[in-house]
Amino acid sequence: xxxxxxxxxxxxxxxxxxxxxxxxxxxxxxxxxxxxxxxxxxxxxxxxxxxxxxxxxxxxxxxxxxxxxxxxxxxxxxxxxxxxxxxxxxxxxxxxxxxxxxxxxxxxxxxxxxxxxxxxxxxxxxxxxxxxxxxxxxxxxxxxxxxxxxxxxxxxxxxxxxxxxxxxxxxxxxxxxxxxxxxxxxxxxxxxxxxxxxxxxxxxxxxxxxxxxxxxxxxxxxxxxxxxxxxxxxxxxxxxxxxxxxxxxxxxxxxxxxxxxxxxxxxxxxxxxxxxxxxxxxxxxxxxxxxxxxxxxxxxxxxxxxxxxxxxxxxxxxxxxxxxxxxxxxxxxxxxxxxxxxxxxxxxxxxxxxxxxxxxxxxxxxxxxxxxxxxxxxxxxxxxxxxxxxxxxxxxxxxxxxxxxxxxxxxxxxxxxxxxxxxxxxxxxxxxxxxxxxxxxxxxxxxxxxxxxxxxxxxxxxxxxxxxxxxxxxxxxxxxxxxxxxxxxxxxxxxxxxxxx
Amino acid sequence: xxxxxxxxxxxxxxxxxxxxxxxxxxxxxxxxxxxxxxxxxxxxxxxxxxxxxxxxxxxxxxxxxxxxxxxxxxxxxxxxxxxxxxxxxxxxxxxxxxxxxxxxxxxxxxxxxxxxxxxxxxxxxxxxxxxxxxxxxxxxxxxxxxxxxxxxxxxxxxxxxxxxxxxxxxxxxxxxxxxxxxxxxxxxxxxxxxxxxxxxxxxxxxxxxxxxxxxxxxxxxxxxxxxxxxxxxxxxxxxxxxxxxxxxxxxxxxxxxxxxxxxxxxxxxxxxxxxxxxxxxxxxxxxxxxxxxxxxxxxxxxxxxxxxxxxxxxxxxxxxxxxxxxxxxxxxxxxxxxxxxxxxxxxxxxxxxxxxxxxxxxxxxxxxxx
Numbered sequence: 001x002x003x004x005x006x007x008x009x010x011x012x013x014x015x016x017x018x019x020x021x022x023x024x025x026x027x028x029x030x031x032x033x034x035x036x037x038x039x040x041x042x043x044x045x046x047x048x049x050x051x052x053x054x055x056x057x058x059x060x061x062x063x064x065x066x067x068x069x070x071x072x073x074x075x076x077x078x079x080x081x082x083x084x085x086x087x088x089x090x091x092x093x094x095x096x097x098x099x100x101x102x103x104x105x106x107x108x109x110x111x112x113x114x115x116x117x118x119x120x121x122x123x124x125x126x127x128x129x130x131x132x133x134x135x136x137x138x139x140x141x142x143x144x145x146x147x148x149x150x151x152x153x154x155x156x157x158x159x160x161x162x163x164x165x166x167x168x169x170x171x172x173x174x175x176x177x178x179x180x181x182x183x184x185x186x187x188x189x190x191x192x193x194x195x196x197x198x199x200x201x202x203x204x205x206x207x208x209x210x211x212x213x214x215x216x217x218x219x220x221x222x223x224x225x226x227x228x229x230x231x232x233x234x235x236x237x238x239x240x241x242x243x244x245x246x247x248x249x250x251x252x253x254x255x256x257x258x259x260x261x262x263x264x265x266x267x268x269x270x271x272x273x274x275x276x277x278x279x280x281x282x283x284x285x286x287x288x289x290x291x292x293x294x295x296x297x298x299x300x301x302x303x304x305x306x307x308x309x310x311x312x313x314x315x316x317x318x319x320x321x322x323x324x325x326x327x328x329x330x331x332x333x334x335x336x337x338x339x340x341x342x343x344x345x346x347x348x349x350x351x352x353x354x355x356x357x358x359x360x361x362x363x364x365x366x367x368x369x370x371x372x373x374x375x376x377x378x379x380x381x382x383x384x385x386x387x388x389x390x391x392x393x394x395x396x397x398x399x400x401x402x403x404x405x406x407x408x409x410x411x412x413x414x415x416x417x418x419x420x421x422x423x424x425x426x427x428x429x430x431x432x433x434x435x436x437x438x439x440x441x442x443x444x445x446x447x448x449x450x451x452x453x454x455x456x457x458x459x460x461x462x463x464x465x466x467x468x469x470x471x472x473x474x475x476x477x478x479x480x481x482x483x484x485x486x487x488x489x490x491x492x493x494x495x496x497x498x499x500x501x
Numbered sequence: 502x503x504x505x506x507x508x509x510x511x512x513x514x515x516x517x518x519x520x521x522x523x524x525x526x527x528x529x530x531x532x533x534x535x536x537x538x539x540x541x542x543x544x545x546x547x548x549x550x551x552x553x554x555x556x557x558x559x560x561x562x563x564x565x566x567x568x569x570x571x572x573x574x575x576x577x578x579x580x581x582x583x584x585x586x587x588x589x590x591x592x593x594x595x596x597x598x599x600x601x602x603x604x605x606x607x608x609x610x611x612x613x614x615x616x617x618x619x620x621x622x623x624x625x626x627x628x629x630x631x632x633x634x635x636x637x638x639x640x641x642x643x644x645x646x647x648x649x650x651x652x653x654x655x656x657x658x659x660x661x662x663x664x665x666x667x668x669x670x671x672x673x674x675x676x677x678x679x680x681x682x683x684x685x686x687x688x689x690x691x692x693x694x695x696x697x698x699x700x701x702x703x704x705x706x707x708x709x710x711x712x713x714x715x716x717x718x719x720x721x722x723x724x725x726x727x728x729x730x731x732x733x734x735x736x737x738x739x740x741x742x743x744x745x746x747x748x749x750x751x752x753x754x755x756x757x758x759x760x761x762x763x764x765x766x767x768x769x770x771x772x773x774x775x776x777x778x779x780x781x782x783x784x785x786x787x788x789x790x791x792x793x794x795x796x797x798x799x800x801x802x803x804x805x806x807x808x809x810x811x812x813x814x815x816x817x818x819x820x821x822x823x824x825x826x827x828x829x830x831x832x833x834x835x836x837x838x839x840x841x842x843x844x845x846x847x848x849x850x851x852x853x854x855x856x857x858x859x860x861x862x863x864x865x866x867x868x869x870x871x
Contacts, residue, residue, distance in 0.1 A: 041506040053505060058513030059550070061506050149512070157552045309568045309576055391576055392563035400576045403563065414565050424555050448557045457553030472555075 004031050008089070011099055018287045019106040023362065024279065026109035027123075028084040031102065035091045039075050040064040042088060046262075047080045048129045052136035052254070053145075054152055076304075077101040081112040081265070083123040096293040097300060100280055103288060107279035110365075111272050117264035117369050120167040125261055132254045139247045151248060154461040155255040160423045161234035162256065164263045172229035174237060176220070190216075230427040230442070235259070237428045242465050252465070266421040267369045274318015275365055277304060281319070320386065321377050325364060326357035347381075371418045378414060380407045416447070424450060426472070438484075439466045443474035450474050452483075459485040517600050521545060521607075522614050529611070529721060530856035542601045608728035611721065615864045633685045642682025651681035695784040696734040697726060698773065700766045702791035704741040705758035706828040714824050715790040716753050718859050722788060722866065736773055740766035742796065746773070762796050763789075763833065764803035771811035785816040788866065792826035793833035801836050808848075818847050820866040825854045 004012070012031060019026065034042060044061035045051045067073045076097065079087040087105040089098055112118050122128050140148045163171070190212040195203040231237055235256040239249060265272065281301060289297055307313040328334060332352030341347050364373065388410050392403040404410070425444040433440035439462065443450060455472065462470045469486035473495070484491045521528060528545055566576065602610075638651060656675035660666040666673075699719045703712065726733055737752035738744055741759035744766035770787055778785055795801050812819060823834045834850055841848050851865040852858070 044506060044509075050505075053509055053512070055509055055513040055516050056552075057506065058509035058511070061510050062513060145512075153552065157554055160554055160556075307567060309566060309570075312565055312567065386567060387569060388565060388567050389570070389572075390563060391566050397575065400563070402566070402570050402572050402574045402576065404572060410565055413563070417565070422557075424557060426555050443555065451556055451558045454553045455555055458555050461553065 004033065007095075008033070008098060011095070012102055015099065015102040015106060015283070015288065018283050019103065019110070019279070021287075022279070022283065023358070024106055024110040025114060026085065026106055027082075027113055029105065029109055030084055030086050031089055031105075032086065033089045033091050036068060036074075037065075039078075039088060039090055040068060043075050043078055047078045047086070047088070048126060050126075050130040050133045052129075052133045052152075053140070054149065056156075077104055079105045079108045080126065081118060081121060081123075081261075082126050083113075085109045085112065086126065094296065096289070096296055099288055100284055100297065100300065103280040103283040104276045106283075107276040108272060110279075111268070111275050114366050115264070115268060115271070115369075116168075116367060117164075117267050121261055121264060122257075128257070128261075132258070135250060136254065139250065143247060148247070148251070151251055151464075152255070154464050155252050157458050157461045158234060158238075158465075159255050159259045160421070161232070161426050162236075162259050162263065163231065163233035164260070164267060164421070166233055167260070171231065171233075174227040174229070174231055174240065176228040226431040227428055230429045232425055232427045234426060234428050234441070237431075238462075238465055241431055243467055244465065248465075263421065264369075267371075270314040270318040270321070270370045270418075271365065271368060271373050272318070273315045274320075274322050277301075277315050277319040278322040278361075321373065321382070322361050322364075324382055325361055325377055328357075329360035330355055330357035332356070371415060374411070374414055374418060378411055383407050383410055424448075429473075433471055436468070438469040438471060441470070441472040443472055445475040449476050452476060455483060456485065456490050459483060459490070463487055514600075517550065518610060520550060521600075521602070522610055525611065525614050526857055526860050528607075530717060530859055542603055543607065544599045544601050604724055605728050608721075608724045611725055611863075612728070615860065615868065632688055634688050635683055635685050636688075637684040637686040638681050639684040640678075640681065642684060646683045648681045648683050652679055655679040655681060694782055695726070695786065696736060696778050697723065697786045697788065698736045698738060698770050699723075699752065700738045700740065700744075700770060700787065700789040700791075701752065702741075702761060702763070702766075702789075703739045703755060703757040704761040704792075704794070706761065706794045706826055707792050707824075708826060708828070711792055711824045711826050712756075714853060714856055714859065715822070717856070718822060718853065718862060719788060719790065720753070721859070721863055725863070725867065726786075738766050738769050738773075740769075744769040760796050761791070761794055762800050763791065764800050764807060767804050767807040767812065771807055774812065774815055780815045786818045786820070787812065787816055788820040788822065790822045790824060791833060792828070793823045793831040793835075794826070794828065795833050795836075801833065805836075805840050813845055813847060816847065818849065818866070820849045820851065822851045822853050822862055822866070825852070 008031065012029070016026075016029075040061055042049065043064055044057045051057065064073070064075070075090065076093070077087065077089075079085065085105075087101075087109075089101055093101070112121075136148065136152075190209060192204045192209070226241065227237060235252065238244075239252050239256065242252075244252065284297060284301075305313060305316040305319060307316050331350055332338070332354030333347070333350045334354075338347070338350060341350070364377075368376070384407070388405070388407075389402045390404045390406075390410050390413055391400045393399075394401045425446075427442050427444065428439065429442045430440040431437065441462075455474070459470050459472060463485050469484060471482050471484040473480070473482045475481070480495050480497050482493050482495055484493070570576075638648060652675050653673060656673045656679040657666070659676075659679060660673060701712070701715050701719070707715075723735060735749065737747050737749055739747055739752060739755060739757065740762070741757055742762040742765065744762075746769060747755065766789070774785060795804070808819070821834065821837060823831060825831065834852065837848070837850055849866055851862040853862045
């Protein structure tokens with residue numbers, strides 16, 4: 001790892017000064033210049049200098065190198081959420097490009113440091129990843145590469161089954177509390193309002209208290225059920241209850257830890273890229289750009305925000321939303337008065353000179369994730385102005401066609417795609433299904449079916465971990481099904497809608 | 502920074518190779534590789550390499566886009582076939598992976614998978630096979646292969662040039678750079694001569710599919726044998742009621758029709774063998790493919806007499822592969838079986854009912870290492 005050349009070091013200081021002057025708040029940043037080959041290598045490892053060995057990094061490298069050779073892609077920037085933050089510059093890029101990348105990286109860095117979804121991430125992940133690499137290598141030396149790698153494959157196929165919000169709120173424990181329920185009822189687990197004695201039976205009616213007691217008793221009936229309450233952190237459940245040996249558990253823990261580390265990046269893809277693009281464009285055009293660089297800069301940035309028809313480019317979407325927010329809050333187009341106004345002309349020319357744009361977007365970058373970001377700011381005005389549409393696969397035409405421009409449907413679909421990072425919600429409901437220690441998972445179906453061949457292959461992998469038959473309840477073509485795999489054969493049984501939740 | 506990528510990359514390639522092995526039947530029964538040569542690259546799609554997950558059925562879910570167009574307008578192409586950027590969130594990319602292999606590599610994989618043995622040498626001329634010989638010296642190697650004399654000499658040379666050699670006390674201490682190790686060199690030594698004669702029935706009862714099967718099978722036999730030995734000779738004969746020798750291109754592309762007289766082809770093959778390939782110098786292989794529908798019993802008898810007198814005593818292997826045809830009677834293989842049974846060791850009969858059976862047929866023919 002060589003030191004940054006002086007001219008780049010000076011450029012970095014200048015960019016950092018500008019960024020600070022706008023109020024960006026970031027971790028110290030190390031820039032490293034790499035040639036394209038090393039860049040592809042590092043990119044294949046997701047930016048980390050040391051990770052556990054696995055063939056999929058080789059596959060990614062293969063893909064990156066090929067698309068580089070054929071001139072299909074070029075990795076401009078890569079930045080790691082770490083304290084200090086590490087970012088990579090591609091050797092041979094023009095000074096303008098390096099400057100732009102630095103500005104872009106500063107904004108990412110600010111986002112990592114300040115957005116709430118990143119608040120629980122490991123800030124020394126580079127070290128953690130290196131530790132994982134050592135552990136996995138050691139296991140490989142001891143038990144054989146093939147053996148370990150196969151198990152890593154198994155674990156990776158369920159790495160999306162985590163509960164990203166469990167880091168921020170307290171979930172029901174997987175096991176019931178030790179008491180039997182009666183003690184909890186006596187100790188006042190039922191909420192009662194303060195009341196004078198003569199008002200007691202009105203404010204806290206005995207029937208109400210009785211139903212609450214019943215509820216607790218009811219929940220205690222399932223005491224022996226595992227998990228006590230359904231959990232969507234399937235990985236965690238398996239780590240605790242699956243019959244794994246030491247190295248298997250170590251690998252599953254490693255995969256889970258890395259999955260949680262990467263989850264916030266998937267939860268804020270649009271915001272994160274939008275924020276970085278918003279700031280690099282602002283910094284470049286207002287402060288950093290030399291007159292001679294303008295044309296090349298415009299060309300490069302238009303490439304970043306290019307969007308093919310029928311695709312959503314998170315850079316573009318995020319950038320436009322942040323600009324939209326800034327513009328609205330600058331002219332005071334918010335609050336009940338604005339929302340209650342039905343005169344289109346008036347709304348269009350609404351201006352109270354509020355000038356709160358920048359303040360607002362900083363607030364947004366702290367408290368929102370993609371789902372809430374779009375829920376709040378993807379408005380009908382925004383969608384119409386920018387010509388959004390839904391497309392669907394038309395079976396008779398055998399191609400994708402524009403299906404609607406109806407705002408509510410577009411928004412619903414967007415939010416759906418972002419919910420749970422675009423992954424289906426799968427919960428562990430029962431670890432003793434049929435009273436035969438079979439695992440019972442439930443897919444919380446919300447309109448879109450699972451890809452069944454994939455689901456079956458995944459069941460096989462979970463069976464490898466659980467070692468007993470595994471089942472998943474889902475809905476396929478409007479039929480309620482339980483797909484099962486017992487280690488040898490797949491079966492699928494239709495069940496009644498309200499059975500077995 | 503990380504040089505570990507080489508390791509992971511190698512691992513990845515190994516896995517791809519493994520996948521290809523397990524799907525070999527599928528790739529082999531594809532006809533579009535016919536006509537390629539040893540170093541030519543073929544590209545093979547590998548579908549099953551992505552990680553299975555619980556995930557949404559993408560066709561079901563559609564997407565959101567931006568731009569002009571009326572409801573009902575086509576988007577042109579598959580918007581979800583991008584680089585995964587189309588879907589916000591973290592959808593895996595939908596690209597199927599294409600890997601490139603040279604035909605030689607594929608032949609090698611086939612050999613490994615079918616556990617094909619090497620072929621017995623006979624004769625002394627044209628064919629060359631590489632052999633490893635320990636006659637080289639390298640700067641690195643295991644201590645057990647250290648070349649004492651060379652190492653000593655190097656150390657001596659160094660000590661003399663550095664002026665540390667004392668002839669009164671001639672102690673020579675080799676350092677790492679002085680060490681020399683025995684190593685191997687690949688030397689090409691002439692080994693075996695072989696000629697392969699392919700005979701194909703192109704009569705009317707052989708449909709397009711049957712011919713394609715024959716071509717696929719002979720193509721892979723050819724590829725495998727060529728991979729094993731440099732300078733192998735191939736001859737091609739096609740026949741209906743008359744037989745003639747053709748070049749490779751014609752063999753793989755010709756369309757003919759007519760009746761079937763297998764004996765005509767046998768006669769041509771026997772002539773070639775007698776005129777050009779003396780038995781004591783050549784390994785001779787004949788592979789015949791037909792739907793087994795010969796013109797008459799008489800002709801079949803003629804076949805047997807040529808086979809018994811002029812061919813079988815001289816050749817290493819006579820392989821008869823019979824493809825299933827909707828028109829043919831398929832009688833010939835039964836006649837052969839009846840006439841020779843198991844008493845002729847170098848006659849191998851193989852039934853090829855469909856494309857999937859091509860692999861097994863190749864194993865039938867080459868599995869014995871004749």
